[in-house]
Amino acid sequence: MTEKPGAAAAAAEGGALPGEPLLRVRGLHVWIEGSHILQGVDLAVPASGVTALLGRNGVGKTTAVKAVLGLVPRTGEVLLEGRDITARPTHEITASGVGYVPEDRGVFNGLTVAENLRLAERPRGRPRYGLVHELFPELRKRAGQAAGTLSGGQQQMLAIGRALLNENRLLVVDEPTKGLAPRVVAEVADAVARAAAGVPVLLVEQNLALVRRVADEAVVLDAGRVVHTGPAAELLEDAERTRELLGVSRAHNAEEGEGR
Amino acid sequence: MSTVVLLLATGLGLGALYFLIASGLSLIFGLMDVLNFAHGAFLTVGGYAAWWASVHLPFAAGGGWGFLGAVAFGTAAGTAAAFLVELLAIRPLYGRHREQILVTVGLSLAVPALVQGIWGADPLTFPRPDIARGTVGVLGAAVPRDRLLLVAVAAAVLGGLLLFVRRTRYGLIVRAGVEDRAMVTALGIDVRKAFTLVFAIGGAAASLAGALGGLYFGVVTPTQGVSLLIFAFIVVVIGGTASITGCALASVAVAMIQQFANYYTVAGLGDIAVVAVLAAVLLTRQGGLTTRTAERVA
Ligand SMILES: Nc1ncnc2c1ncn2[C@@H]1O[C@H](COP(=O)(O)OP(=O)(O)OP(=O)(O)O)[C@@H](O)[C@H]1O
Ligand SMILES: [Mg+2]
Numbered sequence: 001m002t003e004k005p006g007a008a009a010a011a012a013e014g015g016a017l018p019g020e021p022l023l024r025v026r027g028l029h030v031w032i033e034g035s036h037i038l039q040g041v042d043l044a045v046p047a048s049g050v051t052a053l054l055g056r057n058g059v060g061k062t063t064a065v066k067a068v069l070g071l072v073p074r075t076g077e078v079l080l081e082g083r084d085i086t087a088r089p090t091h092e093i094t095a096s097g098v099g100y101v102p103e104d105r106g107v108f109n110g111l112t113v114a115e116n117l118r119l120a121e122r123p124r125g126r127p128r129y130g131l132v133h134e135l136f137p138e139l140r141k142r143a144g145q146a147a148g149t150l151s152g153g154q155q156q157m158l159a160i161g162r163a164l165l166n167e168n169r170l171l172v173v174d175e176p177t178k179g180l181a182p183r184v185v186a187e188v189a190d191a192v193a194r195a196a197a198g199v200p201v202l203l204v205e206q207n208l209a210l211v212r213r214v215a216d217e218a219v220v221l222d223a224g225r226v227v228h229t230g231p232a233a234e235l236l237e238d239a240e241r242t243r244e245l246l247g248v249s250r251a252h253n254a255e256e257g258e259g260r
Numbered sequence: 261m262s263t264v265v266l267l268l269a270t271g272l273g274l275g276a277l278y279f280l281i282a283s284g285l286s287l288i289f290g291l292m293d294v295l296n297f298a299h300g301a302f303l304t305v306g307g308y309a310a311w312w313a314s315v316h317l318p319f320a321a322g323g324g325w326g327f328l329g330a331v332a333f334g335t336a337a338g339t340a341a342a343f344l345v346e347l348l349a350i351r352p353l354y355g356r357h358r359e360q361i362l363v364t365v366g367l368s369l370a371v372p373a374l375v376q377g378i379w380g381a382d383p384l385t386f387p388r389p390d391i392a393r394g395t396v397g398v399l400g401a402a403v404p405r406d407r408l409l410l411v412a413v414a415a416a417v418l419g420g421l422l423l424f425v426r427r428t429r430y431g432l433i434v435r436a437g438v439e440d441r442a443m444v445t446a447l448g449i450d451v452r453k454a455f456t457l458v459f460a461i462g463g464a465a466a467s468l469a470g471a472l473g474g475l476y477f478g479v480v481t482p483t484q485g486v487s488l489l490i491f492a493f494i495v496v497v498i499g500g501t502a503s504i505t506g507c508a509l510a511s512v513a514v515a516m517i518q519q520f521a522n523y524y525t526v527a528g529l530g531d532i533a534v535v536a537v538l539a540a541v542l543l544t545r546q547g548g549l550t551t552r553t554a555e556r557v558a
């Protein structure tokens with residue numbers, strides 16, 4: 001579709017080599033309160049498309065994306081466009097062009113919708129309010145409302161809108177459809193699909209209908225390790241393997257409804 | 261009647277001092293979970309620096325504009341001290357709360373000791389400017405002007421702080437950071453910068469309290485800061501962390517309770533009454549007087 005901002009940024013800074021993934025994670029270990037949550041995770045996010053990070057509840061998906069962003073202490077190696085960012089503080093990693101939609105949405109309840117968005121503006125950045133308000137007109141309508149009084153779906157729109165406000169080279173989205181009604185799931189799915197056209201996405205998602213719709217690659221975690229990597233379509237075609245890895249059948253998945 | 265007015269005015273003056281100290285404490289704790297026991301030391305620095313300037317610096321001497329110079333000098337010195345403490349003692353211990361408490365408690369003991377070593381333990385008479393001399397008649401009571409000056413300054417600081425947290429980019433970062441610091445950093449914002457600023461602002465307010473406290477008490481002493489700090493902490497607990505208005509209300513409430521209880525019961529009972537109120541607040545409401553303060557700065 002449009003020119004990929006990530007690619008443009010990489011070219012400008014002489015970042016990733018051709019063929020090199022945008023994000024590469026090697027030997028990622030996380031211990032939290034004595035338990036070994038991530039046990040040597042290796043994964044790569046290509047410079048375009050959606051990479052889905054899948055796995056049953058509690059296998060470490062959220063921990064993995066937090067570890068990438070430096071939000072939890074970890075060992076191993078995280079390379080963004082070929083540069084080692086492992087030792088960089090979170091704010092430097094994200095300010096360099098990573099948008100993050102956390103699992104719990106992470107909106108600031110005491111701030112208004114407009115303030116939540118304004119907070120995400122980056123110095124010298126050009127905030128894309130046009131895009132955000134086009135995707136989620138509700139956010140413009142409710143600009144003055146405290147985010148804490150928004151419905152769950154509206155909060156999720158705010159969280160995604162906030163991440164899309166800036167041009168990023170990577171978008172990290174953790175279970176955007178969790179706990180949302182079907183209609184809102186569809187809206188959120190559209191937004192993710194639309195975003196994915198412009199920026200590579202690392203998407204944690206349990207809704208396989210959404211995964212099937214938007215994901216190109218799939219990485220499956222189990223008990224803190226990567227147990228499968230490959231094209232998303234291929235994995236989802238194989239009902240047996242999908243059930244084995246994710247503990248769901250296609251039938252069950254179909255009941256959840258296609259995300260549109 | 262005039263006694264009540266006088267007690268009210270004195271209570272407001274004391275409340276103004278509490279507010280100047282507690283507002284910074286509250287923001288510092290709210291944003292970074294730092295219990296800053298060194299906050300009283302900034303008050304001591306402010307008070308002594310203002311006194312020193314009034315004695316040694318020509319522009320800060322005299323009863324007219326000189327007073328303004330002395331207060332400005334004291335506040336600047338206290339602000340600089342706060343900035344240095346944050347840079348050298350708090351920041352290297354980022355996230356290590358126990359060590360931070362040890363360091364700030366150490367400073368809260370060291371600064372008064374140092375001051376006492378240099379200028380002695382005896383109270384030093386604080387120069388009184390012309391505008392803070394004498395009294396003003398209010399509803400039949402002769403209210404000392406210094407009380408009114410203190411209240412006016414505290415009100416201006418209250419207004420300034422509200423503007424800061426509600427209208428500025430850093431204020432927005434502070435309000436968000438009080439709710440969820442990690443998420444603010446995940447938006448690409450260096451929260452520590454905002455914290456340094458908040459720490460310096462808190463230090464400025466506390467040292468201003470030190471300089472003006474000299475007016476209220478008539479003297480500066482090495483231990484003024486420490487004793488005021490205890491009540492400022494109580495104010496923070498009652499008013500709720502990171503709540504500027506809650507802090508202002510609680511400052512006035514604590515000071516009034518103290519004044520009235522001391523006057524109408526046995527002197528000294530005021531402090532006990534304040535502790536009783538603290539206990540009542542702790543037992544009945546978790547977030548302090550203003551509800552949901554954890555989510556709302558201002
Ligand atoms: N702060 C923490 N303290 C203790 N244990 C934690 C903490 N954070 C995560 N864990 C544990 O680490 C494991 C992985 O958690 P994580 O949130 O990464 O899983 P997940 O794959 O995202 O699960 P879900 O699909 O339910 O969101 C879980 O067993 C969880 O209980
Ligand atoms: Mg999760």
